[in-house]
Amino acid sequence: MGQGVRGISRMSYGWRIAATVLGVGLLLNGSLRMSDDLWPFGPLSQYAFSPAMDETIVITRVEGLLADGRRIDLPLRVESAGISRAEIEARIPQITADPALLRAVAEGWTSRHPAEPALLKVWLVQDETRLVNGRVGPARLVVLTTWELPS
Amino acid sequence: MRTLRSVASWFAPVLPESRVAILRTVLYLFVIIDIHLFVRDPIPLSRHPELYQPLLIERLFHLPPPSVPLTITLYLILVVGCLVAAANVLPRLAGAVVAAAFTWWTAIGMSYGKVDHDHLALVVAIWVLPTVGVIADRWRSMERSAQAGWALKCIQISVVFTYFLSALTKIRSGGWSITSWPESSILMWAIVRRPHGLGQFLLPYPELLHLMQWFSFTAELTAIVVLWLRGRALLAAAVFWMGFHVFTMATLYIHFAPTAICWLAFAPLERLGPWLRRVKAGRRERARGRSARHPVPVLRDQAVDSGG
Structure with missing residues (x-):
């Protein structure tokens, strides 16, 4: 039952972490500032508005x-x-x-x-x-x- | 150096590759279901070019406006690509083709005015799954890797962010106020517009609906802690969110199936293979045992005999 661990280079770590940080940044930017036009990096706005009591x-x-x-x-x-x-x-x-x-x-x-x-x-x-x-x-x-x- | 290493191991923990292999099978098959049940309108919508309003991503890549031949081609590519990728065959090539085709397909579905947000985790998943590359032995793989861990972590982050970001959007749309969404008539609005589910029985109780809004808003805002949960606490969180989706499905007819299925990235799917093999071995063992005792009458027969 040998459980090997595949090797990974520094470069491989590097682009992966950079991609994650970039993706999270784009998503935060979308939800905090942008419109649906930016899908899939737009705001998660389904049911996210606030109808008034006399809507x-x-x-x-x-x-x-x-x-x-x-x-x-x-x-x-x-x-x-x-x-x-x-x-x-x-x-x-x-x-x-x-x-x-x-x-x-x-x-x-x-x-x-x-x-x-x-x-x-x-x-x-x-x-x-x-x-x-x-x-x-x-x-x-x-x-x-x-x-x-x-x- | 140590911090760098711990940052790297948070973003790309060393996890079993068999989990990725199983997740590939499940998610690529789910994409086939998705294009029939959820984002199922690109082909009929492509008959109405006058209603098409391309999203930024479609303008950026100069994608041609959808036509019936185009959407049917995309459909065929998706079905074939998903079947190949689900079998963990040509994972990079088939995976990349599916990722591009499904992103385009879904973008078309959202280019006629309505943009949905339940596909974030699934779209991320199909882009990161190919990066793990070939997994020798597929479901039975005994290997572990940071490559697998990174892909799984990306899916986990996007599942949790689907909730967390929707809470942020609610704060933003309410004029940067924490209370405006939970105190609004949003559930009343949703139930009046979709009066078919259990929700109609809640219409006379606006106070109860406000309570539910506070509850779901708090859950969404704090969902991010799930990324640091383990073991039973993680299981409890997963059960809670599945219950949440079942409840919104029953009351509002809103399902979040593409998000819900991606919760599997948190599950120790790698135990599935060994467990199945144990069950099979156990059954074989019992079968052998039974045949050895064959001449002896079985217990219930004796009881009937002695009772008669």
Whole structure:
């Protein structure tokens, strides 16, 4: 049961320690000063903000009007629309400026639901829930923009 | 000189290479799971070039914008590369290919507006694992090295820093205040947006949610001490953090699987091989023993006979 120890040169120690110190430095810099753009050396900012006791909490959704007259929720998940809610939420200003960007959701949903009637129109909506003194208060639906699919 | 040596042995302690060999198998197979379950959107997202916003790393290396052929190629490279690397074959080459491809793949997944932070330890792991090079005898290796120790230490540091840095970010985002995040409505916000898990039952109790915020914030801020724990204390810390992830999964549907799996860098995986061999040898021993006693009736038969 001979347990050998592999040799290691000074140089090998040197670059390894330097790389660790550099990596830790970049990570600290990212979390203390930088933005998500620096991934993987950006801040670990998931759930790291502080909503107020009277915060308005929004859930962004996309609804669609089908050719048979039904208005349904198009779940913003990779499996059902090819794109997730977070990606749509991150692009709200661009989408309200150019509603045709909702094509991503419409096409993603249509290609994954070939048996459903055609999509005619989509709405970008938000369920707004207001907190009152840190507790769940009234909710309402807000329409941000709509887009009619080219026929 | 002595301080220099102790610094070197902290960053690169001499540890069993079999631990790295086993960790390679586990983590490379996990990457295959990851690209199907967690960072699973690069291929569908690459159909929407109008939504692509490259991260600094993609601009820095002039990476071409994702297209369907590109993401499918990356996917195939990852699957083949991970299978080769998981077998500890061509560890440097296959490992480097997987490291570059997985970093790019994950970066693409984060280039459409949402950046996640649960992949820090895994990305670090796949960059440092190839540096250990060829491990003779792989899982059965009896060799120890500082090269192995350094790779494991890097993974350990990034696991612990995933928690510690998130606490620092919370202090920063709250205007450099210790109390603003733990006293905020963050868990309420998270549960309202993901009302499917156990969290919905906590909605009527904001005070309890604040208590939980203080608890997790304190745990994250002090997580760094894990780097100096050993033995049972280290085991207790690992069990605590696994429990933490199970709890956030159950209440918020937020899993940190890529971080959780990297906790294995702390585990004495090198004992797995000898233990398996002992179990196998023991079974063989028992089998031989049984066959020797074969003519003698077994105990329960006698009891039934005498009772009847």
